[in-house]
Amino acid sequence: MTQFSRIDSDSEVPKYKQVEELIISDIEAGIFKHGQRIPSINETSEELLLSRDTVEKAYVNLKKKGVLLAVRGKGYYVNKTTVSRKLKIALIFNKLSNYKRSLYSSFVNTIGAKGSVDVFIYNFDIAEFENIINNNLTNYDYFVILPHFRNEHANVSQVIKTIPKEKVLIIDKNLDELKNYPVVYQEYDKDILNALGEAIDLLKKYKKLNLVFPKNEYYSQFISRGFTIFSQIHNFNCQIFDSLEHKDIKQNEAYILISDNDLFELLKFIKPKNWIAGKDIGILSYNESPVKELLSDGISTISTNHNQIGQLAAEMILSQNFRRIKSPFDFIRRNSL
Template sequence: MKGLKLDTSSKIPVYQQIVHSIMAAVRDGVLKRDQQIPSINELSEEYLLSRGTVEKAYNELRDKKVIISVKGKGYFINRTDVTTPLRILLLFNKISNYKKQLYNAFVHALGDNVFVDLHIHHHSVALFESLMNNRIGDYDFYVIMPHFYEQSEKVLEIIQQVPADQLILLDRDLPGLKGRYGMVYQNFEKDIYASLTDALPQLLKYDRLVYANPGMTPYPEEIKMGFQYFCRMNDFNYSVIDGVELNTPVKKGQAYVIIEEMDLVNLVKICRNQGLEVGKDVGIVSYNETLLKEVLLDGITVISTDHDAMGQAAARMILERKLEVVKNDFKLIVRNSL
């Protein structure tokens, strides 16, 4: 029988995998009412399973009235109104305000008959490998944020275990990954360049642009590259600093591009302590929109992808069973801090 998804190394008993796989095929319209399915002997021979394992699965399916047996003819699909939920493994690199926004949009768009299992890999390849190895074969879809900054070949090897038609990458692509998988991505270098270009009229009133490179939490290097390219193309004096501490020198006439929220908090404190007016003496552009930035200092200017749209696009691919490659919107929101 085509499409039966079994993993003998999974912690889920094989007979339960057979039940889930057949019910999922009925739910998705792959198996139709009155369609014949393989006999117990045929299925056990095709997948090298014991006859008892297949029989146990068929008995459960028959108890659920999903299949019926017709004497002398075999087994047939009896009903198609099954309600087995979609099972989705969602792997984020970290938890943050905008990740929560993305998660809420994703889950809301999927609706009720879906089970979403969220885990965090914290950029750790070892943790990611452990999470994946224990769960391959257990889900209908795997939605992964592949933010890793080491062991790229190992990451590819781990993700390549997932069938391409069950895989959706979020936030960034993974060069070298094979197959026609789904993806909702940002182009970090081009996005920040385009957004800063949109903010050029406001930035021109400042003498220098400063990029606060994130410290403890890694971010894509392409963000810094896009900032530097923008500065060179527009003849800005610029510098790159390692985060913002409370003792970081902050001067009048500088505009800051801030990635981490703690750096934003420290910069606002410094400006307050030194009597520098944000939006006039010092400019601030913050990365990633949050509700707090709408109200802080009467509004912090942000450059941000649309996290709601990213979650909704991934959910739509799953519900429509149509995996695509989607470039997510990125925009500038000008507020009083610039």
């Protein structure tokens, strides 16, 4: 380590981590060789214009990783010259689903060999989420969190704040209490409002617009809010159902289906009636998946790009360029509407 300019004071990466990276880089470059004593904590703090505590934290972490060996009364010595710098990342989901798998695959593929990713599922439960965090605080370099909970008033932000801020990246949902945290987020009400606007020429073919919004699956209430605002603005006769009942399925009406289970149920219902999707009944499904392009000659969807959410999150970690990004949300026009 030869110049204090190698520490970036404006970076969001903590200074102790920057010191760790400097030492590892110097070891890999052959500046420090195996068994060689490195500069003392005091020497490094003076050279880099950092506090002694900051440098000591970096040295202790490198000792824990086996990179350095501490010899009482003498200082720190290089213990190994081949240093594994693979990141350890915890990906924390509320549940498993097709679009979570897409997000996961994109995230893992983008991280590649530079990190290892473990997945945790908390099943919408704040207590289980808190257990996952508490049991793994020191085990991971980053926590990528998708925060959807059964109890909308759960104190999620307080649990997340127990993690060092520089380790946290939030995806999918923007939390008002964590406005200064990096996030790749959806705006559920505005997203559905804008996407339905792209489909308005098709929706106007139908006498009524129905949203099937299963409350027991804990989707964001802002979805139904956006649907209601859209219907009011454009004077649609509309209704919101908690579940899809056969008696509620009527010809010449359009159905926006949040759950794939309701989509499949609707397709099963219309098949023996020989109703044609896009002509006798309108079908619009929430969340894109490859199978929807093939079902019933093509199911129209409104969806964020889950692959892009995963990719953007991974790129933030790899580049250390943490920020707040709105994910795209689109209407995909097919034959069912």
